[in-house]
Amino acid sequence: MFYKKILYILLALYLSNCSSKTQKNITSNLLDFNKNSTDTNSTQKKEMNKTPKTQEEWKAKLTPEEYYVLREKGTERPFSGEFENHHEKGIYVCKGCGTELFRSETKFDAHCGWPSFYEGIDKSNIKEIVDRSHGMIRTEVTCAKCGGHLGHVFNDGPIDKTGLRYCINSISIGFVSKE
Numbered sequence: 001m002f003y004k005k006i007l008y009i010l011l012a013l014y015l016s017n018c019s020s021k022t023q024k025n026i027t028s029n030l031l032d033f034n035k036n037s038t039d040t041n042s043t044q045k046k047e048m049n050k051t052p053k054t055q056e057e058w059k060a061k062l063t064p065e066e067y068y069v070l071r072e073k074g075t076e077r078p079f080s081g082e083f084e085n086h087h088e089k090g091i092y093v094c095k096g097c098g099t100e101l102f103r104s105e106t107k108f109d110a111h112c113g114w115p116s117f118y119e120g121i122d123k124s125n126i127k128e129i130v131d132r133s134h135g136m137i138r139t140e141v142t143c144a145k146c147g148g149h150l151g152h153v154f155n156d157g158p159i160d161k162t163g164l165r166y167c168i169n170s171i172s173i174g175f176v177s178k179e
């Protein structure tokens with residue numbers, strides 16, 4: 001009888017040890033799973049932030065309107081864009097790749113129907129190209145990093161600043177608030 005009791009106790013101890021081991025394994029498996037899923041998330045994020053290269057990748061990233069303006073050099077209708085009448089403090093960035101383009105401090109009311117700036121954030125972020133389309137000679141403005149079409153630059157900006165007017169499509173840019 002006494003030995004039987006001892007046997008039961010030993011058996012109980014053995015079983016409880018077993019079950020806690022199993023529990024430990026499940027927990028570490030779960031931790032591994034969480035770790036893996038975090039890795040996958042960050043990989044997906046990187047993929048989303050990657051600047052597209054092919055026409056198909058651009059089409060997948062942009063809406064048809066954004067694609068038309070940024071990749072096919074289209075122009076949005078005047079007074080239709082979300083930033084034409086926008087006065088918050090912050091940075092305007094390229095919709096295609098996130099490159100910083102203009103500071104809100106350099107935005108002015110040109111009453112032309114598109115957001116206008118007298119200066120870019122950094123000359124190396126903006127590329128200027130002679131544009132001879134539509135029977136005019138204009139200077140096209142593109143994002144230096146992804147080549148996205150932003151708008152044009154004219155010589156009728158504020159004379160007390162640079163004298164330039166970067167006339168930019170709202171749809172080509174995004175806004176990062178600094179308020």
Ligand SMILES: [Zn+2]
Nearest residue numbers: 094097143146
């Ligand atoms: Zn860009």
